[in-house]
Amino acid sequence: NAGVTQTPKFQVLKTGQSMTLQCAQDMNHEYMSWYRQDPGMGLRLIHYSVGAGITDQGEVPNGYNVSRSTTEDFPLRLLSAAPSQTSVYFCATTKGRFNEAFFGQGTRLTVV
Amino acid sequence: AQSVTQLGSHVSVSEGALVLLRCNYSSSVPPYLFWYVQYPNQGLQLLLKYTTGATLVKGINGFEAEFKKSETSFHLTKPSAHMSDAAEYFCAVSEVSSGSARQLTFGSGTQLTVLP
Numbered sequence: 001n002a003g004v005t006q007t008p009k010f011q012v013l014k015t016g017q018s019m020t021l022q023c024a025q026d027m028n029h030e031y032m033s034w035y036r037q038d039p040g041m042g043l044r045l046i047h048y049s050v051g052a053g054i055t056d057q058g059e060v061p062n063g064y065n066v067s068r069s070t071t072e073d074f075p076l077r078l079l080s081a082a083p084s085q086t087s088v089y090f091c092a093t094t095k096g097r098f099n100e101a102f103f104g105q106g107t108r109l110t111v112v
Numbered sequence: 113a114q115s116v117t118q119l120g121s122h123v124s125v126s127e128g129a130l131v132l133l134r135c136n137y138s139s140s141v142p143p144y145l146f147w148y149v150q151y152p153n154q155g156l157q158l159l160l161k162y163t164t165g166a167t168l169v170k171g172i173n174g175f176e177a178e179f180k181k182s183e184t185s186f187h188l189t190k191p192s193a194h195m196s197d198a199a200e201y202f203c204a205v206s207e208v209s210s211g212s213a214r215q216l217t218f219g220s221g222t223q224l225t226v227l228p
Contacts, residue, residue, distance in 0.1 A: 004155075033215070040121060042202060042218035043156075058215070090155060094216075098144055098163045099206040101216055103155035 002026055006091050006104035013081040013111045021076040021107050023091030029102075031094040032074040036060065036087040037106075043090065049074055081111045114139045114205045118219035126227045131175075131190040133222045135203030138184060145186040146204040146216070147177055156202060162186060173197070198226045 007022045025032065033048035045058030049068040063085060065077040078085060091104045119134040137143060144163050148156040160171025167179040173196075177188045186203060203219040 035218075040220055042116075042220040043216075044218075045215060048215065092156075098161065099216065100146070100158060100161060101148075101156075101204075103148075103157075105155045106153075 004091055004093055004102055004104035006089075006107050008107060009105065010108050011110070013078070013109065015081060015083060015111060017078075017081050019078050019081065021078075021089055021091075021109070023074045023076065023104060024072050025074075025091075025093045025102075026072065027093055027095065027102065028071060029093035029095045030071065032068070033058070033092050033094070033101075034064070034066065034074070034076045035090045035092065036085075037090060038087050046076065046089075078109075083111045085109065086111045114143065114207050114217045116203050116205050116217055116219035118201075118203050118222050120222055121220065122223045122225065124225040124227055125193045127195055128192050131188070131193045131197065131224065133188040133201050133203075133224065135177075135186045135188065135219060136184055137186060137203070137205045139205055139207055141207050144206040145177075145179060146206070147171065147175070147186075147188050148202045148204060148218075149173075150200045150202065150221075152199075159188070159201070193224075193226045195226050195228065198224055200224070 004025045030051045034046040035043040044060050047066040049055045089107045092101045094101045115138045117136045146161045147159040162179045170176045175190045200221050204216045
């Protein structure tokens with residue numbers, strides 16, 4: 001039982017490149033979300049999904065797209081990478097009515 | 113709208129001393145409150161949570177927190193710090209909702225250093 005798996009763990013991009021951060025869960029949770037973590041700012045919500053086919057924006061959605069075709073997968077796409085998107089990205093699932101979140105190990109992205 | 117304030121971005125304690133990490137929240141409805149711990153180069157792990165009922169909640173690794181509604185606080189404590197407690201700690205709030213949104217709002221984090 002892997003929980004929440006993120007790939008890749010590390011990535012370096014050039015400004016303007018696009019890429020997809022993968023997130024897969026085997027917990028059968030409906031709710032999934034993407035956060036970015038920056039020093040001194042905690043975790044900020046980028047996008048979230050309440051189930052397959054349903055996504056919505058969080059606090060900092062600009063420059064990112066998501067889709068949710070299956071319960072298990074929730075990829076995050078960077079359309080045209082910018083240095084401001086250098087960050088650590090976490091995918092999470094949430095279970096139950098008490099909203100307990102389970103996190104992946106993170107993807108450390110550097111945009112040069 | 114919900115928000116979380118963690119007082120002190122860095123806290124240092126000696127091994128064996130009391131650990132106190134402060135968290136205050138604002139929420140327009142009864143909240144669910146969480147403390148997460150993040151070890152270097154890892155994801156976040158749930159330490160403890162308050163949902164309903166007893167206001168003093170116990171978590172893993174000897175940590176506990178008390179929900180004080182009148183003070184809108186949820187401070188994290190541990191009677192005796194251990195070197196392995198060195199990590200970053202995040203307080204988070206989620207509003208009780210009958211809808212499908214399950215958004216967590218995080219504080220900015222507190223880096224705990226344990227001195228030998």
